[in-house]
Amino acid sequence: MRKFALLIFLSISAAIALSGCQKPAQRSGDFSLEPEQMVNLYYMAGTFGMTVTVADDRIILSNEDNTVIIYPEVDQVYVNNQYIAPLGRTRKIDGMLHVRSGLEEQIRSSFKVEIKPIVPKPVPVPKIPPKITGATIVIDPGHGGKDPGAISTYGFYEKTVNLDVAMQISDILKKQGCNIIMTRDRDVFIELEERADIANRNRAKLFISIHADSCNTKNANGFTLYVARNASQAAKMLATSIDGQMPQTGIKSRGIKQADFKVLKHTRCPAVLIELGYLSNYWEAKQLKNQDMQRRLANAIADGITDYLKHK
Numbered sequence: 255m256r257k258f259a260l261l262i263f264l265s266i267s268a269a270i271a272l273s274g275c276q277k278p279a280q281r282s283g284d285f286s287l288e289p290e291q292m293v294n295l296y297y298m299a300g301t302f303g304m305t306v307t308v309a310d311d312r313i314i315l316s317n318e319d320n321t322v323i324i325y326p327e328v329d330q331v332y333v334n335n336q337y338i339a340p341l342g343r344t345r346k347i348d349g350m351l352h353v354r355s356g357l358e359e360q361i362r363s364s365f366k367v368e369i370k371p372i373v374p375k376p377v378p379v380p381k382i383p384p385k386i387t388g389a390t391i392v393i394d395p396g397h398g399g400k401d402p403g404a405i406s407t408y409g410f411y412e413k414t415v416n417l418d419v420a421m422q423i424s425d426i427l428k429k430q431g432c433n434i435i436m437t438r439d440r441d442v443f444i445e446l447e448e449r450a451d452i453a454n455r456n457r458a459k460l461f462i463s464i465h466a467d468s469c470n471t472k473n474a475n476g477f478t479l480y481v482a483r484n485a486s487q488a489a490k491m492l493a494t495s496i497d498g499q500m501p502q503t504g505i506k507s508r509g510i511k512q513a514d515f516k517v518l519k520h521t522r523c524p525a526v527l528i529e530l531g532y533l534s535n536y537w538e539a540k541q542l543k544n545q546d547m548q549r550r551l552a553n554a555i556a557d558g559i560t561d562y563l564k565h566k
């Protein structure tokens with residue numbers, strides 16, 4: 255009887271194999287499969303305070319102190335020219351390389367300088383440069399009210415993420431002595447022209463618009479900074495300054511682009527629009543709703559703004 259059952263089992267297995275009937279491939283965004291064992295490479299680089307460069311046969315993570323070189327094809331990882339471990343299992347989720355999470359500790363322990371994980375910043379110590387104190391900055395959380403903006407792959411709205419991050423930027427900058435005006439501080443609809451007018455009426459020094467991206471290609475990822483086509487040199491400097499702080503988020507930069515969004519075109523002061531990341535990308539959508547990531551984004555943007563004010 256047992257032999258008979260085994261025979262049936264074997265013939266079913268053979269039939270499945272022959273018909274090529276396999277379990278459908280996992281959807282690329284589905285990280286329900288061992289999610290705790292894999293870590294997004296960009297995210298890992300962010301926790302090291304490193305930027306990522308992808309070359310032909312290698313991926314380079316680097317900052318001033320250390321350089322990590324990963325050779326995926328030969329399965330090797332080097333830190334500061336010393337072999338430290340095999341790369342091991344990897345997965346591509348939404349076009350982004352994920353590596354085994356154990357690698358993070360192996361790399362970290364090989365650094366010259368011990369780099370501690372990013373912890374929430376303490377309240378900034380006063381000793382505020384005069385250029386920052388009293389600077390009027392308009393922060394504009396995109397969309398609101400009847401206009402939800404993009405809808406994330408998990409169903410939440412862009413308008414909510416924009417507001418969450420914008421309010422945190424406001425809190426950080428207020429503590430540093432800036433005079434912050436929000437175009438909205440709750441879920442209401444405001445016309446685009448009115449948003450720009452708020453900056454113009456208040457003779458704002460800077461205008462920062464916060465959005466999150468979306469597109470049909472699920473693999474698209476990263477944040478983008480926009481200035482108007484005829485943007486002033488100051489606006490470009492502001493964008494560069496914010497871009498320079500964003501590696502601390504672990505989200506990849508898509509660079510600074512020029513586009514005549516109404517809020518950029520109609521503001522008289524230097525204006526930058528930030529697309530925080532892609533709500534159409536599974537990993538980023540998840541990150542954009544994550545409190546730790548929202549705090550990192552707010553810190554990076556606030557740091558970029560204060561950096562600009564200090565050096566301008």
Ligand SMILES: [Zn+2]
Nearest residue numbers: 396403465466
């Ligand atoms: Zn938007």
